[in-house]
Amino acid sequence: MAQEQRGGSFLTVLVAFAANLAVALAKSVAALLTGSASMVAEAAHSWADTGNEIFLLIAERRSGKRPDDQHPFGYGRDVYVWSLFAAVGLFTVGAVVSIQHGISELTADEPATDSLVAYVVIGFSFILEGTSFLRSVRQLRGTAARAEQDVLEHVLQTSDPTVRAVFFEDAAALIGLVLAAAGIALHQITGSAVWDAAGSVAIGVLLAVVAVVLIQLNRRFLIGQSPSPRVVRAVLRLLADQQDVASVSYLHLEYVGPARVFVVAAVDLVGDAPEHEIASRLARLGRSLEQDEHVVEAVLTLSEPGAPVLGVADGPLSARLPG
Missing domain, CATH: 1.20.1510.10 (Cation efflux protein transmembrane domain)
Known part of the structure; x- marks a missing residue:
């Protein structure tokens, strides 16, 4: 696209x-x-x-x-x-x-x-x-x-x-x-x-x-333009659709070119995996996000305990970023 x-x-x-x-x-x-x-x-x-x-x-x-x-x-x-x-x-x-x-x-x-x-x-x-x-x-x-x-x-x-x-x-x-x-x-x-x-x-x-x-x-x-709320919702939906993600507490997006964004997110993973597995799961999640042609790079970390959860809009929402 x-x-x-x-x-x-x-x-x-x-x-x-x-x-x-x-x-x-x-x-x-x-x-x-x-x-x-x-x-x-x-x-x-x-x-x-x-x-x-x-x-x-x-x-x-x-x-x-x-x-x-x-x-x-x-x-x-x-x-x-x-x-x-x-x-x-x-x-x-x-x-x-x-x-x-x-x-x-x-x-x-x-x-x-x-x-x-x-x-x-x-x-x-x-x-x-x-x-x-x-x-x-x-x-x-x-x-x-x-x-x-x-x-x-x-x-x-x-x-x-x-x-x-x-x-x-x-x-x-x-x-x-x-x-x-x-x-x-x-x-x-x-x-x-x-x-x-x-x-x-x-x-x-x-x-x-x-x-x-x-x-x-x-x-x-x-100088670093942040995307519109529509694009933020799309990326939140993209994250929420990942099987390993229970919730998202932090999301930073920045345009690095036309319809291209750099993603930094803090997520809570499903389950209670040991520490040596978490890094591997986060890396897999990042690579999964980067499969979307609009995501240049994704850097994921764990949410802090008790951090407020970012809401994801209900209903179908395209994860593509047409501009």
């Missing part, structure tokens, strides 16, 4: 990369032909997105590397590092360039030229960006359904930063196209280039907001 999710994320990023590259080239040509500040901002936006997709593709590949002696939990957190680079790139290349160019064009007084070219490119870009956006929404809808969340709630909470980045970047791209079209149209109608420049600034502000949101979400996982 998790491997399928990672493969789906890689394909989603690859589709976004191809779409952004084609759009960036088209917008650059339109910006040269029209001299529109909004089109320059959109071109910068798309080139930033294209570069970001390269970071995200690297993130997908590196995060899938198997654990080794130097990285016993694997390389899952690498995906957050490269996704952070992508978010910073979106801010510096997309937002800063767009705002700076827009401000410099506020005092320009040039008539709108070749606006038809700009509109054609905007329409072409909307189709490609929309296709990429719909693909990311379809993937998120599937994982959100398994997590019993709506799409927006899931995209803000998912441990998969690549599909989240594609979702936000494509959403920002579609909104940016509307802002660019509005700026160019108002330039045509009023004859004032201020509207076109204002469109460029608005696009830059939009990109800055998206970049800050993505930076914050990636930072949260890099």
Whole structure:
């Protein structure tokens, strides 16, 4: 299940990369032909997105590397590092360039030229960006359904930063196209280039907001994000389903990559086995938990006498962690 999710994320990023590259080239040509500040901002936006997709593709590949002696939990957190680079790139290349160019064009007084070219490119870009956006929404809808969340709630909470980045970047791209079209149209109608420049600034502000949101979400996982109560309940259920476990008194979970957790738990074992058997039983329990593809490593110890027992939700509950 998790491997399928990672493969789906890689394909989603690859589709976004191809779409952004084609759009960036088209917008650059339109910006040269029209001299529109909004089109320059959109071109910068798309080139930033294209570069970001390269970071995200690297993130997908590196995060899938198997654990080794130097990285016993694997390389899952690498995906957050490269996704952070992508978010910073979106801010510096997309937002800063767009705002700076827009401000410099506020005092320009040039008539709108070749606006038809700009509109054609905007329409072409909307189709490609929309296709990429719909693909990311379809993937998120599937994982959100398994997590019993709506799409927006899931995209803000998912441990998969690549599909989240594609979702936000494509959403920002579609909104940016509307802002660019509005700026160019108002330039045509009023004859004032201020509207076109204002469109460029608005696009830059939009990109800055998206970049800050993505930076914050990636930072949260890099410093050690604990899973949601739903995931905690799932792992408790997974522990409770083990034949040797009578109860669980302590549980620590931490994301070490997309849909990957490190588990530390204190359990009370069934029966009253001698000490030399307990270590062996705990080790077997840990290996059993690690059979779940979402558990990178499980460290178990005995509960202290009289320690409060953590409750397990009644009813069927999937032990999988879809995000």
